[in-house]
Amino acid sequence: MEKASVREAYGRALLELGRRNENIVVLDADLSGSTKTKMFAKEFPNRFFNMGVAEQDMIGTAAGLAASGKIPFASTFAIFATGRAWEQIRQSVAYAGLNVKIVASHGGITVGDDGGSHQAIEDIALMRILPHMAVIVPADAIEMEQVIYTIAEYQGPVYVRGSRVNFPLIYNNGDYHFQLGKGSIIREGEDITIIATGLMVHHTLEAAKELENCGISARVINMSTIKPIDKELIIESAKITGAIVTAEEHLIIGGLGSAVCEVLSESYPVPVKRIGIEDRFGISGKPEALLAYFHLMPEDIIEAAKRLLDCKPYRLRAIA
Amino acid sequence: MEEADIERLKAIAKDIRKDILIMLNKATSGHTGGSLSVVEILVALFFSKMRHDPSNVHYRERDRFVLSKGHAAPALYAVLSRCGYFDRKELFELRKLGSHLQGHPDSKFTPGVEVPTGSLGQGLSMANGIALALRLDKIPSRVYVLLGDGEVQEGQVWEAAMTAAHYKIDNLCAILDNNGLQIDGWVKDVMNIEPLGKKWEAFGWEVLEIDGHDFNQILDALDKAEKIKGRPTIIIAHTIKGKGVSFFENQVKYHGIAPNDIELEKALKELDSN
Numbered sequence: 281m282e283k284a285s286v287r288e289a290y291g292r293a294l295l296e297l298g299r300r301n302e303n304i305v306v307l308d309a310d311l312s313g314s315t316k317t318k319m320f321a322k323e324f325p326n327r328f329f330n331m332g333v334a335e336q337d338m339i340g341t342a343a344g345l346a347a348s349g350k351i352p353f354a355s356t357f358a359i360f361a362t363g364r365a366w367e368q369i370r371q372s373v374a375y376a377g378l379n380v381k382i383v384a385s386h387g388g389i390t391v392g393d394d395g396g397s398h399q400a401i402e403d404i405a406l407m408r409i410l411p412h413m414a415v416i417v418p419a420d421a422i423e424m425e426q427v428i429y430t431i432a433e434y435q436g437p438v439y440v441r442g443s444r445v446n447f448p449l450i451y452n453n454g455d456y457h458f459q460l461g462k463g464s465i466i467r468e469g470e471d472i473t474i475i476a477t478g479l480m481v482h483h484t485l486e487a488a489k490e491l492e493n494c495g496i497s498a499r500v501i502n503m504s505t506i507k508p509i510d511k512e513l514i515i516e517s518a519k520i521t522g523a524i525v526t527a528e529e530h531l532i533i534g535g536l537g538s539a540v541c542e543v544l545s546e547s548y549p550v551p552v553k554r555i556g557i558e559d560r561f562g563i564s565g566k567p568e569a570l571l572a573y574f575h576l577m578p579e580d581i582i583e584a585a586k587r588l589l590d591c592k593p594y595r596l597r598a599i600a
Numbered sequence: 601m602e603e604a605d606i607e608r609l610k611a612i613a614k615d616i617r618k619d620i621l622i623m624l625n626k627a628t629s630g631h632t633g634g635s636l637s638v639v640e641i642l643v644a645l646f647f648s649k650m651r652h653d654p655s656n657v658h659y660r661e662r663d664r665f666v667l668s669k670g671h672a673a674p675a676l677y678a679v680l681s682r683c684g685y686f687d688r689k690e691l692f693e694l695r696k697l698g699s700h701l702q703g704h705p706d707s708k709f710t711p712g713v714e715v716p717t718g719s720l721g722q723g724l725s726m727a728n729g730i731a732l733a734l735r736l737d738k739i740p741s742r743v744y745v746l747l748g749d750g751e752v753q754e755g756q757v758w759e760a761a762m763t764a765a766h767y768k769i770d771n772l773c774a775i776l777d778n779n780g781l782q783i784d785g786w787v788k789d790v791m792n793i794e795p796l797g798k799k800w801e802a803f804g805w806e807v808l809e810i811d812g813h814d815f816n817q818i819l820d821a822l823d824k825a826e827k828i829k830g831r832p833t834i835i836i837a838h839t840i841k842g843k844g845v846s847f848f849e850n851q852v853k854y855h856g857i858a859p860n861d862i863e864l865e866k867a868l869k870e871l872d873s874n
Contacts, residue, residue, distance in 0.1 A: 305733075305736070326736065327736065329732065329767070331759075331763060332759075332762065332763075332766075334756075334759035334762070334763070336722075336725070336755070336756040336759060337725045337728075337756055337759035337760045337762075337763055339725070340722050340724075340725020340726050340728075340729065340756065340760065341725050341726070341728050341729040341732070341760070341763060342729060343715065343725070343726050343729060344715065344725065344726035344727060344728060344729020344730040344731070344732070344733065345729040345730070345732060345733045346729070347707075347714060347715050347726065347729065347730055347733075348729070348730050348733030348734060348737075349733065349737075350733045350736070352729075367719060368722060368725075368756070370719075371716065371717075371718070371719040371722055372715070372716075372722050372725070372726055375706075375716055376707060376708075376715055376716045377708060378715075
């Protein structure tokens with residue numbers, strides 16, 4: 281399985297955007313080597329602002345730049361971007377409706393050894409709750425690049441969650457086109473739908489292959505845009521398959537699973553199981569070990585899918 | 601500055617004070633003391649120093665103003681309306697449902713407001729961003745940002761102070777409304793911010809200290825600030841909270857309450873008699 285770095289994809293896209301559009305400006309909070317904004321900084325030192333370890337000021341400065349017609353990309357680790365500077369994002373960016381792009385690296389527990397203090401497991405919830413804010417979690421490096429080009433054209437605040445670890449490539453066949461607000465069906469199926477985001481899209485595809493061996497046909501959706509969420513696709517999937525599993529490297533509270541449940545409970549209730557981190561913080565460990573420890577592996581998705589099928593209403597099971 | 605010009609500004613300041621008190625009274629809530637303390641500063645900026653055009657609100661070469669101490673919104677609104685950004689009648693819809701004048705400045709609703717403020721400590725960062733963008737675009741406009749004294753207790757202000765000095769943002773001038781009071785009492789008792797001038801100097805700023813109710817001193821300082829290159833300037837303006845109405849002056853109680861009908865009548869009479 282070929283893997284690629286989503287943060288390097290961000291760095292490359294940002295550099296290319298910088299060459300195309302002189303209104304692109306970039307801010308970082310002393311992590312430009314990790315977030316890969318350094319690539320832009322090297323070529324465009326006048327349009328790059330290292331703000332030091334000062335995330336709140338970084339967001340406010342980005343807001344001011346946006347208020348004057350620039351397209352600022354502000355980057356740091358996900359926990360500091362969304363946690364430390366949350367109220368600055370609320371007041372100076374979202375409330376103002378300003379065109380600031382917050383692209384964070386180091387989302388989720390795969391931050392690894394640095395431990396729970398550095399693992400953002402709340403960031404999607406924190407950003408999703410803000411009016412006007414779009415929230416995107418790319419599933420691989422190819423999608424990340426497309427996301428960056430797309431949001432540069434889109435007018436309004438956006439949060440993009442990247443990762444420290446390399447993601448297996450999902451879209452290396454070359455025919456994918458990211459659309460803001462649209463989920464993408466990457467595998468068709470009739471018995472159950474698994475909606476995933478970020479690294480969990482890959483784990484979901486692995487799970488779906490295994491489920492097929494057990495005679496269960498799973499529809500797999502990459503829900504890279506978590507807000508605005510693709511309601512039509514969720515409802516359509518509920519109608520077709522009658523049961524939905526969600527999978528995310530985030531708390532089960534407030535993230536993708538919650539967003540999907542909000543849609544379903546009001547429009548087309550079906551049994552749901554949310555795969556994610558329970559109500560607790562992360563810990564130190566290697567990324568792979570942590571994914572297993574927090575039950576975010578393909579086998580966890582398989583087990584959830586099988587159990588959920590038992591909950592499906594009789595009528596739908598009969599049809600299936 | 602000619603004496604006649606100063607007299608003109610003083611007359612405007614008196615009218616602005618009256619408008620502030622009437623609008624607060626009609627709104628039945630809002631920040632009286634901190635609105636009255638910034639009147640001369642705002643009048644000097646909008647009626648003398650700043651290049652701006654109410655008939656072409658977003659023209660590129662305008663000077664920008666950020667009211668970081670957003671709770672002084674009534675003063676800003678009264679000034680903007682007097683400049684012609686919107687009808688004076690709107691002032692008396694302050695804080696009401698459907699009004700263009702929100703409780704704290706909001707660029708989505710009010711022409712002449714550059715960025716929303718109200719959550720303290722965020723205006724200087726935004727002003728820095730605006731100033732950096734102007735510099736990148738080679739637009740010779742200046743950015744003015746008005747801070748409160750209690751507001752500098754926010755850590756973000758000092759992050760932004762570092763940024764302005766580090767990036768040598770000299771097209772920006774901060775003004776600090778040093779009225780000495782905050783909601784819970786005297787600033788020196790709640791959380792001492794002194795030595796204020798030395799702090800800003802240590803952060804790499806040029807510091808000017810003036811009487812914030814004296815138009816000559818305000819305008820001189822704004823002119824001086826424009827000539828200082830290679831570093832940002834802050835004007836520490838010593839002011840009186842509630843300035844202009846004897847029974848509001850230096851009264852912590854009037855930080856966040858509006859004058860009632862009796863107080864309004866008395867205050868307007870006092871302003872007219874001076």
